[in-house]
Amino acid sequence: MRKFFLLFISYIPPGSTSAVYKKHFDNIDRIATLPEYNHYYICVIGDFNLPNLIWSENDECKLVPLSINSDIEVILLDLVFISDDLNVNLSQTIPLLNNSEHHTAINFYISNYNYENYSLYNASNSLERKFNSNNLNMINSHLNNINWKSEFQNNNLSANFIKFRNILSDTLNNFVPLVHKKLNSSPKWYNYRLKKLKNAKNLAHKRYKKSGSLVDYTFFCRLRKEFVFLSKFLYCNYVQSIESNLKTNPKQFWKYINSKRKSVGFPSTMHFNTNSSSEPVEIANLFAEYFQSIYNSTSTDGVDDNYLKSLSSFIECYDFKINIDDVFKLLSELEPNYKPDILGFFPIVLRHCAENLSTPLTDLFNQSLSSGVFLDD
Structure with missing residues (x-):
């Protein structure tokens, strides 16, 4: 279906x-x-x-x-x-x-499509999942009742992964509502006092434009001066906070850096030596040419030959298996992020339901290793 x-x-x-x-x-x-x-x-x-x-x-x-x-x-x-x-x-x-x-x-x-059946990974940018402790507990309870062995009845890794993702998608649709995002157009460093001062300044400016009164202009100038001073003060505190939390919160730092850039993403044209291109394949070849020029494939300085041989035999071994305890530990240590990752999975769900999700994920990882197949997703 x-x-x-x-x-x-x-x-x-x-x-x-x-x-x-x-x-x-x-x-x-x-x-x-x-x-x-x-x-x-x-x-x-x-x-x-x-x-x-x-x-x-x-x-x-x-x-x-x-x-x-x-x-x-x-x-x-x-x-x-x-x-x-x-x-x-x-x-x-x-x-x-x-x-x-x-x-x-x-x-x-x-007529024959369920419009409310939003997928896990294609919800509109204007919508977000409304998580709370109650629906997270209901998700965990629901996943606890799923027999993953019966769900993964075949050895088709791709089919099993799609099954796993669809189960999570249906679970979210059943227990977690989609709500419209609250858009905030104000900069990050604005607080309630600065927003209120900005509104008062704008009203004073309209009043002065309408009346032309010197008293109204003086009042507007005073509010504007207060607004500029407080805005600069809060901005400096915001930047200092980002700097001091760089090690513990690098994501906030890069988000700030990206917001200051005039352009987003890679340059439209890349250059190497005398060659330049704007085509993706040719750009990839330019990178390959660069890495080949600095990488010595014949050099094994500092690496023991016996170690390389043991590593080769280890790679060829298909008996390696991932332990369910390791998967549970990694899931439990995820940051409780409420935003989906690139595959559409929510870290807060993976962490909260680590005990019930470690079994199917371990099975998928081991099936991938034993078959030598790695999903494009």
């Missing part, structure tokens, strides 16, 4: 060549036929600008088009491509903006 939903929005300008359409539909077909997306519903909706084109069905087609504008003749301007096992209803509705002659406002409803 499919559990997740991928929604793509497309636009192809009028008069585009057939090569543009072919590349676009080839990409859709490639995604729809990939094994790792078998548990995904796929929907592509957009403006394709194909007037008077007659669609011919293909039995091998993974995605079925629904024409929104199809009164008398087939006009494939706005299209919805859906997975063949999705039930979609399209109907005209009252437009929020002025209606277009060629683009009718529609209701788009999928």
